[in-house]
Amino acid sequence: NLSLIVKPAMREEDLPFCPEKSPLINGPFRVTFPPMLTMAEVEQKNPFVRAGGRYKPPDCQSTHRTAIIIPHRNREQHLKYLLYFLHPFLQRQQLNYGIYIIHQAGNYTFNRAKLLNVGFKEAMKDEDWSCMFYHDVDLIPEDDRNLYTCDKYPKHASIAMDKFGYKLPYKTYFGGVSALTPEQYMKMNGFPNNYWGWGGEDDDIAIRFNMLAKTRRTWKQDGMNTMEYEVLSKEFRPLYTNITVDIGSEK
Numbered sequence: 345n346l347s348l349i350v351k352p353a354m355r356e357e358d359l360p361f362c363p364e365k366s367p368l369i370n371g372p373f374r375v376t377f378p379p380m381l382t383m384a385e386v387e388q389k390n391p392f393v394r395a396g397g398r399y400k401p402p403d404c405q406s407t408h409r410t411a412i413i414i415p416h417r418n419r420e421q422h423l424k425y426l427l428y429f430l431h432p433f434l435q436r437q438q439l440n441y442g443i444y445i446i447h448q449a450g451n452y453t454f455n456r457a458k459l460l461n462v463g464f465k466e467a468m469k470d471e472d473w474s475c476m477f478y479h480d481v482d483l484i485p486e487d488d489r490n491l492y493t494c495d496k497y498p499k500h501a502s503i504a505m506d507k508f509g510y511k512l513p514y515k516t517y518f519g520g521v522s523a524l525t526p527e528q529y530m531k532m533n534g535f536p537n538n539y540w541g542w543g544g545e546d547d548d549i550a551i552r553f554n555m556l557a558k559t560r561r562t563w564k565q566d567g568m569n570t571m572e573y574e575v576l577s578k579e580f581r582p583l584y585t586n587i588t589v590d591i592g593s594e595k
C-alpha cells in the first residue's frame with residue numbers, strides 16, 4: 345500500500361521568519377581549492393540556487409535581501425572558486441540573496457568603482473535589495489560569522505586578509521569587501537567613476553563618509569548622478585547574473 349501525500353508548496357509569506365541567528369552557522373572553515381573544479385560541479389553542488397544566482401531559504405522568510413556585486417574581467421578561475429565557497433556560505437546565513445557579476449567589456453583600463461556603481465543601479469532594477477555587498481573577485485570569506493548583512497553604518501567586511509597577515513594594511517582601509525544599504529549609498533552619491541586602473545578608489549569611498557580632503561570638493565560631481573554607461577547584455581546564468589557593460593575609458 346502506497347500513499348502519496350502531495351504537500352502544497354508553502355507560500356513565502358506563510359513561512360515563519362528565519363531566526364535572528366542562523367542555526368546553520370559554523371564559524372571558521374578551511375578554504376582549500378579542489379583542483380580541476382568545473383563550473384558545472386559548482387552548479388551541481390548548489391541545486392537550490394535559481395537562475396541568475398538567486399536564493400531564498402526554503403523553510404523560513406529571510407529579513408535580509410542582500411545583493412553581491414562583483415566587478416570582473418578575465419578572472420574565470422577566481423570567479424569559479426569564489427562561487428564555490430560563497431553560495432553555501434550565504435545559504436548557511438539564511439539570506440535572501442543574488443549574485444551579480446559586472447563584467448567590463450573591452451580592453452580599456454579596468455575601473456572597479458564605476459563597475460560597482462553600475463552593479464548597484466542594475467541590481468536595484470531587479471529587486472528592492474536592502475543591502476549591497478561590493479566584493480572583489482579574489483577574496484573568499486573564511487568564517488560564516490562574518491554576516492553578509494548591512495548595519496546602521498557602512499560596513500567593511502574584509503577586515504582581516506591573509507595577504508595582510510590577517511590585519512588591516514592601514515587604519516582607514518575600506519577595500520576588498522564592503523557593505524552599504526541603498527540609502528547609505530545614495531546619500532554619498534555612490535562611488536567615484538574616475539579612478540581608472542589599480543588603487544585609490546576605496547580610499548576615496550572611505551573618505552566620502554566624513555567628507556575630507558579631495559572628495560569633499562568632488563563627491564557631488566562624481567558618482568551616481570554623473571555616471572554614463574551602456575549595458576551590452578544581461579544573462580541569467582545558473583549561479584549568477586552576468587551584466588556586461590561598456591563603461592568607456594579615461595578621458
Ligand code: NGS
Pocket residue numbers: 513519542543544545546547
Ligand atoms: C593603497 C591603495 C588602495 C589599496 C591598498 C591596498 O595604497 O587603493 O593600497 O592595496 N590606495 C591608493 O592607491 C591611494 S593592496 O595591497 O591590496 O594591493 O586598496
